[in-house]
Amino acid sequence: MGLSKCSLEMLQEMGLKSVEDLFTDIPKEVRTNGLRLPDGMSELELRRELGSMLAANRTADSHPSFLGAGIYNHFIPAAVRTIMGRSEFITSYTPYQPEISQGMLQALFEYQSYMAELTAMDVVNSSMYDASTALGEAALMSNRINGAKKFLVSRAVSPERRDVARLYAKGAGIELVEVGYDRPTGTVDLEDLRSKLSPEVSGFYFETPNFLGPIEPHWKDIREILGQKTMVVGTNPMALALLRPPGDMGADIVIGEAQVFGAPMSLGGPTVGVLGCKSEHVRKMPGRIIGMTADLDGRTAFCMTLQTREQHIRRSKATSNICSNEALLALGAAAYLAVVGRTGLQEIAAKNVGNMKALSARITKISGFRAPHFSAAHFNEFVVTSDEKASEVDRALLSKGIQGGHVLTKHFPELGNAALYATTEMHTKEDHDRLIEALEGIR
């Protein structure tokens, strides 16, 4: 490969002749000779090629989609994209030098503040990878709080989250035990919870609204049943615009997915794992935490704090190995919440509830379909059961250019022919009409 004149001069200054002289420390037996990859492309060529390759994807804009199950299609105001597009934010690293990184640090403090307010928790860290890994870490944290080796998890959680939590638990030698849900309501089966409690149990994880849609009404009973054990609550932060926050329920740890605030679905990642806790547990918490302080002149300033919990200081004794997180998306969530404000957020959340009510009422009127399957209150997602096989319904909808709800047959066989439908403020009445018409065509 030809070197530039400038590179040659740099080599000469070092007393070297060729760039190969810089690689003489790599023994011959492990040397390779270049990469068997095609030559580079110009921006224009690549843009064309990518565009044509990706045209094979059907997007939620061109084809109405009723998928949710943890990843939701919400409106993203243009101002959020503008703010997230600031290259001073995008191209910075973890703010190790706080004096020159106050912008990101304050934005992350604001993210923590928004999340603390929504969840009513004392502290929320500056992000985890996603909700599934946040759950895994919460199970480990619960074990650190009281040392017990079993962790209870509601059955009404996403199979993805459950699988990830299982792997995290396995690594730490913790056993996950499932707690069932009440069949008519879809909420926590309190009897089953009581029966699974033992001194080996560190805590219990349930969601509100849960994976299947129901909002949990029995939080007081759950808190009472758990006694001193850790109560870990999973939530959709968007729903917290309206719902009683986990902090008010006495939660010890809260997890969730803040993708709903300003992040596109993006095939499920990157997203923003929320993890918060009571202040008494903060030293057992994983992840970066931003704290408020002052500089030498007394000016308010922000920095990463309680770093002695973290891997770069504590190494194998750290609370977690997490280093990179989802800072840019946490900043995006703060920007989203700032743009929509309290009034906007509550209106959006109410619109979600309204759409859920409207769509489920229309679906259940179609013969052969029932919705919502559970009798509890819902936010923006609900189970639809049908006489027809759920996978057949899905196929029929696909053929009409509609992506139906997430088929539950594989992971929740007890529900029969069931699928999980989500509807957000993005759906117009015409979108609902198209779905209803298509479903009517199936019966």
Added chain:
Amino acid sequence: MKYHQAVHDVPVLFEACEKPQPGTMFDATVGGAIPKELVREDLRIPDLPERDVVKHFVNLSQMNFGVDNGLYPLGSCTMKYNPKLCDEVVSWPSIANIHPLQDPSTIQGALRLMYELERMLCEIGGVDAVTLQPAAGAHGEYTGVHIVRAYHESRGETRNEVILPDTAHGTNPASAAMVGYDVLEIPSKEGCVDIEALKAAISKDTAAFMLTNPNTLGLFEKDVREIAGVLHDAGALLYYDGANLNAIMGKTSPGKMDFDIVHFNLHKTFATPHGGGGPGAGPVGVNRRLEEFLPVPRIIKEGDRFALDYDRPKSIGKVRAHFGNFGVLARAYTYIKMQGGNGLTAASENAVLNSNYLRHHLSKDLELPYGQLRKHEFVLSGRPLKAKGLRTLDFAKRLLDYGFHAPTIYFPLIVEEAIMIEPTETESRDTLDTFVEVCRKILAEDPELLKSAPHNTAVRRLDEARAAREMIFSWRAYEKKAAKDQAGSV
């Protein structure tokens, strides 16, 4: 060389938040759809005009330093310039507006992108199969160590120890511990793995040895094949921490060095910007005998179609929901296609050239322990500063005053007052020369100027102990403390 960061008074957004007037609270039951006892009573989030929000964040951004602002020689972090096309493509609806649970027939473009990215990473890493699921480098390590565990368990062996050198990144021991391993650190010899110490440490309990090559001093571990042989003879696996891959593309590969498991930091080597801490992506590559342990689903090619395969009974399961950080994967794919094989090789060549150029000049001014030739980064010791009553920290803070981000400091732990510098391939010679000039200027400055640095940033040195003591992690906590302080003063 003049620099002054913008200084704005930007109040925390919540300062503008007034308590909602009684009776103005939103009907959170949405007309009775949600029972009253399940709705919240209060929500203290400010309502702000969009104009003020944009001003707030734009002014904050001006108090933040990124690669686009200037040199960011943060060792082990590979803060290279990222082509803007990579950022742009992830906003395309065909990437942004697709759902992970869509029918595979409707996301063929995304599946193809991931399948091809896996193949390209296989070539770069010299491995047989790659999973894209891990969300970050440390998460890749975590995935890799689970694969180590699954491999030994599949052979009916329980090995409970992972060995690593004392130069290892902090995430290595933390990841191994999270998978349930005891961690054994061995001392280095002249900056590299001490093979005798390694041999002495290896036992029937050894599950794996974790290593980065070049190591965190920027030295190439020449004995890597011998190290691999020693490990493999003992039935253990060799793990490659890919944080330093930017030094060797096209010159050697972890696979060629006989590593069994490799993670890639897409946000370092493959130009996906770091976003102030993330998102990143930490794909993991393995050789053929470990492929069956990779997370599910696997993306498979059937004719010209792509499908998802969950039927992998020996898989470790899932490390993250869905496919990983797809947006980051799409950026890396774009970058690799843009560079091509020759471009990536040239990137490594120039990264090593720039590093050695700086090393050549700066080792005259500060100490360079452990030999000369380095790869993409090198570590100086700030020990000579002590004579003037200064520390590496003071030098680093003073660099900020000249518009350079500081190098990584106090790592690796085996170098006293460490200054770890990684310029990357995207910096021009002029920038490097200016950096050298500024370093020399700083070393000649009045020590008081360094001790009190930085002066030209948005804020001066922080009282970090106070942050840990007062534990104000949110506006709620701030208000609580303010109320308490006020009550105390009455």
